[in-house]
Structures are given as C-alpha cells and as structure tokens.
Amino acid sequence: MELSDCSNEYEKLVVRMNMPRVVIDNGVCPNSTVVKIDSARSPGILLESVQLLTDMNLWIKKAYISSDGKWNMDVFHVSDLNGNKLTDENLIRYIEKSIETSHYCKTEGYTGLTAFELTGTDRVGLLSEVFAVLADLECDVVEAKAWTHNGRIASMIYVKDGNSGTPIDGDSDRVQRVEGQLRNLLKADDGYQNDTRTCVSYGGNTHMERRLHQRMFMDRDYEKKFDIEKSPIVSVQNLPKRGYSVVNLQCKDRLKLLFDVVCTLTDMAYIVFHAAIRTVGETAFLEFYVRHSDGHPVSSEPERQRLIQCLQAAIERRTVKGVRLELCTADRPGLLAEVTRILRENGLNIARAEISTKDGIARNVFYVTDANGNLIDPEIIQSIREKIGIDDLSVKEPFPISCREAVEKEKHQEPQDHQGRYGGGGTVLVSLGSLVMRNLYHLGLIKSYF
Numbered sequence: 001m002e003l004s005d006c007s008n009e010y011e012k013l014v015v016r017m018n019m020p021r022v023v024i025d026n027g028v029c030p031n032s033t034v035v036k037i038d039s040a041r042s043p044g045i046l047l048e049s050v051q052l053l054t055d056m057n058l059w060i061k062k063a064y065i066s067s068d069g070k071w072n073m074d075v076f077h078v079s080d081l082n083g084n085k086l087t088d089e090n091l092i093r094y095i096e097k098s099i100e101t102s103h104y105c106k107t108e109g110y111t112g113l114t115a116f117e118l119t120g121t122d123r124v125g126l127l128s129e130v131f132a133v134l135a136d137l138e139c140d141v142v143e144a145k146a147w148t149h150n151g152r153i154a155s156m157i158y159v160k161d162g163n164s165g166t167p168i169d170g171d172s173d174r175v176q177r178v179e180g181q182l183r184n185l186l187k188a189d190d191g192y193q194n195d196t197r198t199c200v201s202y203g204g205n206t207h208m209e210r211r212l213h214q215r216m217f218m219d220r221d222y223e224k225k226f227d228i229e230k231s232p233i234v235s236v237q238n239l240p241k242r243g244y245s246v247v248n249l250q251c252k253d254r255l256k257l258l259f260d261v262v263c264t265l266t267d268m269a270y271i272v273f274h275a276a277i278r279t280v281g282e283t284a285f286l287e288f289y290v291r292h293s294d295g296h297p298v299s300s301e302p303e304r305q306r307l308i309q310c311l312q313a314a315i316e317r318r319t320v321k322g323v324r325l326e327l328c329t330a331d332r333p334g335l336l337a338e339v340t341r342i343l344r345e346n347g348l349n350i351a352r353a354e355i356s357t358k359d360g361i362a363r364n365v366f367y368v369t370d371a372n373g374n375l376i377d378p379e380i381i382q383s384i385r386e387k388i389g390i391d392d393l394s395v396k397e398p399f400p401i402s403c404r405e406a407v408e409k410e411k412h413q414e415p416q417d418h419q420g421r422y423g424g425g426g427t428v429l430v431s432l433g434s435l436v437m438r439n440l441y442h443l444g445l446i447k448s449y450f
Helices: 003-018 045-055 089-101 126-136 172-186 208-218 257-267 301-317 335-345 378-388 401-406 416-420 432-442
Strands: 021-025 033-040 059-068 071-079 114-121 139-149 152-161 197-202 233-239 244-252 270-280 283-292 323-330 349-358 361-369 393-396
Touching: 021 089, 033 045, 033 089, 045 059, 045 071, 045 089, 045 257, 059 257, 114 172, 114 208, 126 139, 126 152, 126 172, 126 335, 126 349, 139 208, 139 301, 152 208, 208 257, 208 301, 233 301, 244 257, 244 270, 244 301, 257 270, 257 283, 257 301, 323 378, 335 349, 335 361, 335 378, 378 393
Parallel strands: none
Antiparallel strands: 021 033, 033 071, 059 071, 059 270, 114 152, 114 197, 139 152, 139 349, 233 244, 244 283, 270 283, 323 361, 323 393, 349 361
8 A cells, every 4th residue: 555545544534533423312301302512623613513503493402512622522402493302313313414524514505606795784675675676687586694783784695697597707797787786775874984895705605694793793783882781691701710711691592592602702713612501481591611712811801892792792683673574485586676675665674584595486584673673563564465465475473482481491490699690790600610510410421510
C-alpha cells in the first residue's frame, strides 16, 4: 500500500473516530424523547445539532450541554408540536443519521434559485411593494421569509424566472435592475442612520433563519430602544476563578427559542461550554457558561450590555405578533403580490412572513397587525378572507403555547433560590460544579448529585 493510501485510510479513521454518536431514547421520560449526542468539539457543532432538531419543528423542552476538554456531551428532551414523543421510526433514524454524518444543511429546494437578501426601514405595505416589483419583473417567489423588529425589516427571497423556471442570475442586467428597484423601495424615509442594504447570492447554501439573524444583527436592530417591561430578562456575570461568563435568560417559551439564542452566541463568537435549559409552565429558563473565541470571558461593561441587547433582540425577532393568516392554494403568477396588496389596502401590516411553494401549491403564513401594531378587528379579517377566498385563507391563533402544559410535571419543585435567581432581573449564580454534576446525572453517568 502506498503512503498516500495509508494517509487516506488514516484520515478516514480519524473522521470515523470523531463522528458524533447519537442515542435516541423513548424510555427515560414519560412525555418526551431524549436525544443524547456525544461529539468531538468543533466550531458550530452545538448550533448544527440544535438547528437540525428545530428545523424538524421539534420542541426542545429541556437540554443539558457539557464540554469536557475536547468532547461534548449534549442531551435534548424533545417533543412534537403537540407535546408528544417521537414515535415515527423513520424520523428517528433520519435524526440519528443526520447528526452522525455531521453534514446536515437545509439546502433542499434552493438549488437553481437566485436569492435576494434585503434589509431596510419597515413600513406598512412594504412587503406588498416588494412582491409587486418582483411580479412586474417576472420573478416567481419560490421561498421567502421576512422578519420585522424595532422598525427594521430583514428578508430572504428565493426567486426563479417566471417563464422558464430557471435562475435569473445568468442575466446580469436583469439582476441589477431587480436589485436596483428593490433598493429604491427600501430607502429609509424616517432619518434612521442605517442605510438600506440589498445583496444577491446564488445556490442557497445559507440557512435562511440564521441568515436573517445575521442581517438583523448587521443592521444593529438591537440598538433601538424597545419596551423594557416586556423584554426577555437577560443577565451576564463573570466567574473570574473559573474563567467563564454566565448568561441567564428568562422569557416565554416558544418554538425555536434555543436555536435563536445559540445562533446569536455563535455569531457573536461566544463558545458554549456548559448549559442547562428547562421550562416551567410557559416560562423558559436558560443558563450558559461561555467564553469568547479568544478564550476570555466578557471583559468590559460595554461588551456585557451589547451581549444582553443582542440576546434580547434575537428572542424578540421571532416573537409572535398579531393574527396568523395561512394561505393554501394553487400557485399562479402574481398570487403573492395580489394577496399582500389586499392586506395593504385594508391597512394591515405584515410583521412576519413565511412563503413556500412546492408542487404547484402555495403555502404562505402571515402574521399581521394594524398599522399601529395592534390586533385587528375580526370584521376586517372576514372581509379579507372573502376577497382572497374563504377556503384559501384561514385564520389561526398564534401558535398555542397550551400544548406545553401537557409536558411532564417535575416531581420536586424547583428550589427557591433557583427561582429567585431570575426574579426582578437579579442574579444568584449557580456554581459551575453543581451544573456539571447535574449534567452528568442526567447523562446517566452518576446516580445522584445530591
């Protein structure tokens, strides 16, 4: 065997040795499926695991994350959207295979499309104008997501040619024309200091929701003041002897919450060494022991405040606002522009949107409010349904948190000092040793940590 062959075999062996090992257990917890992942430490490995679970619309009820040297031990308690265990064997095998191969990336359906990334000042009817421009330029929207926060909007829109169904990036003049018209729509008209931003990308290799977080972060949406009383409670304190910063968060539980937090920490170059996540009723408690990628904890008060603001913004961006409208109908040219025009003409503002077209069927979700961000008169909603189609447009309440109440109840109430840690914004730190022992207990490596 030649030296090069030996080298290749050695590299394959190293890869196999470092591949994540996954165990999925339905017997540990009565109301959730436990996903245990052992993996070698590598940049972004935690985010990849959380991303995979949340992209399948799995609700992470609890999580214990621990790093010992160069190895991770992560445990996730997950359920489906109805609060039930995972019983589909095909889904379980897919989760195992996806995590173990470490090549998970949500790119299906984006190949052969042109992506436009937009950031600018939000206003009533803006998305309607964006989709109208794309329709006039014969660009069919295949997939899109849009978030609004603190007066700003970020969106990713995947399009194809309306006639040929091919990407439009082969015609550079057309791409520049589309981008120029979109940029004109997004120009700030309220004196906000950030300029509008648009860019074009190809191939669809970016995770849409992570990219939206990055666009909002680059747009510095976290700097604008928002309602402090309704903001998530976030505190950051240092443990000098341990060399960690301890990040505590308390907020209303919701789907993809852990992804939003871990995504932000990762993009801000913070490494999570230990973490504990749990829910009590409708409230989520998250605790992270982190260091910056330079190996140091948070080193200044401005850095601490910036981290707090960015985490609060990351949670707020996806917070449900307004009434959820779901459109399901056969796709046709100009459909999206027509529907959003009707919403605009009736004074509705789109706070968040999720657009998807597959096999000729358009499945679109809009979270809408009135122009002032308040709930909408039911009569207006009914009028809009009649214009668009009663059978095509349905009204859904914001995703029900009530299903979370069906999860298992703790046999022992949470110690008072743990609950008090978050009250009034105060913080009483849990010792690192206690956290690690608790993680080892839930991993089944020790019988008790009391």
